[in-house]
Amino acid sequence: MRKSTRYITREIELGVKNLTLHGMRSLLTMLGMVFGVGSVIAMLAVGEGASKEALAQIRMLGSNNIIIHSVKPVKETGRSTVRTFMSVYGLLYDDESRIKETFESVKQTLPAKIIRKEGRVGENSLELRVVGTTSSWFDLVNRPMVAGRRLLKKDIFEHRNVVVITEFAARKLLPKNYTIGQRIRIGGSYFDVVGIIQQAHSEGTLQTPDQKNDAYIPITAMREHYGDVFTQRSAGSRIRELVELHQIIVQVKEIEKVEATAKGIETMLAYFHKNKDYRLQVPLALLRQAEATKRTFNIVLGSIAAISLLVGGIGIMNIMLASVTERTREIGIRRAIGAKRNQIIGQFLIETVVLSMAGGLIGIGLGFFIPWLITRIAGMPTEVTTISLILSLGISMAIGIIFGIYPARRAAQLDPIQALRHE
């Protein structure tokens, strides 16, 4: 046992020595591996960084949730009574109760009316996204409170004029001391600030249920103060819209039932809304899709990597074959002295593995450097995963063995007498 480890360390030493003897040649031979491994790790790091961000955003929406948005239909027909003055569309109060009652898999539903109003405290003003909702909002969109409390059931029942604003809004509106207990004017009505909540910080591609400049008020108070008719300012003209609910978030009890429930809701809504004036967003489906995309991405990357590593491996094999020819005499000498065929195989195999592993290690260095550069220059998130490192080392070793075995066997099969006569 000790004898064989000594043998291997000696052989590795000798292999390294042989490789450093032809330093430039070894380096050039390794380049294939270096770039192969380097690009694999770098690409995986970029892919991982990007998908991690996307997945985090999707998870923010909640995997158990189905989010239904009111959407202004392209063609307005049917329910629009005073078409010229007001467009009527979107989710109804009835939709929420129907969903709650129809589907057993639904844990709770969360209605929301969402309008844009100016918030004002003295000199300070901020365009707020006012969300009229229930206390359950804070269970579903789980952000930590910075100060004060959430909206309570009591607030909803009693139509209280209370508001929870985001930290961002608090800083803008209440600059001196952003504490609770102050009164802000939203549109034409006054609300007491009872809580300050952390805001959604990411403004990525996906819409999170909450936004930076949110103000949450009881949905009951919202109806009382602002009604169901909203005035939208768009392109200079004013459009009046009647929308009962802008959004319903449906929380499903079990994650396995999310997709089936979404299908059911879609069918039901289609029946009551002949005009497709709603849109379903299923974070879980998005999650699955993102994961599938990532898998595809990885397969493509894997193929590119496989090809570059194959090229690298062939390069190594080529050099090792040349090396066997070059060192035919040495092989003859070793055989004459008493080296067995397997020991000659071992010698050359170790040399190839050392070469490919060295290439792999330099490649790993490159694989750390490139993502670092990308993050620095392009500001893209990247993450070098441990698994890609382990994989790279394993593959480097495998390449060394696979592409080394043929030259090594060629060396071992040489007839010692012929080998000694070589040159």
Next chain:
Amino acid sequence: MSQSEESIESSSTNTASVVELEDVQKTYHVGDHTVNALIDVSLSIKKGSFWAIMGPSGSGKSTLLNVLGCLDRPTSGRYLLVGQDVSTLDDNGLSELRLRRLGFIFQSFNLIPQLTVQENIELPLFYLGENARLSAKKAIELADLVGLSDRVQHRPMELSGGQQQRVAIARSLANDPAILLADEPTGNLDSTTSTQIMQLLADLNNQGKTIVMVTHEEDIASYTSNKLYMIDGGIERIERN
């Protein structure tokens, strides 16, 4: 005639002989051509003897030495090396035998250029699995024996031909072989250096080493105690001093 005498003599002194060859043939096939490189060679080499194998070019001297050195197997016939039948061994068995029983010295020295003098001498010990400290000690001793103790860290390229051959001799001794085989060891050397190398081999023989050497030159052969003349693959005659 002397050939049959030799083989009779050999069977009677079996215990003291390092090599026993009986009717050894070596045939090469090149295309539809057959070359009889060795024909009916029977030979007994006693422990401590010093042999010169002589003869014209192509007479089979190197072939005989390769068979003796277990680098090649006879096509037919029997070869006993220190009592062991070589013809039954596979490649690994032959390697093992070379490693434990044989030492080679070549015309062109055949040192490994990447390795230092010491590492070259250590090479057989490395394959024997000797530990590094003992190997180094032995290599330095052997370098001293051949008069190169101040050159152990040199590369072969930095040495003269004579010095390289000394290193090769030191290496051939590292495994304490039963027999030293040398194929024209002075073939690449000038006469002064040749004399020095022969002196070294003669010394080794005096200390009891069995040596078989191929040479073309009578004055080189004069260092030996037995001369075997070959012709066309067979033994022509054997002379003893």
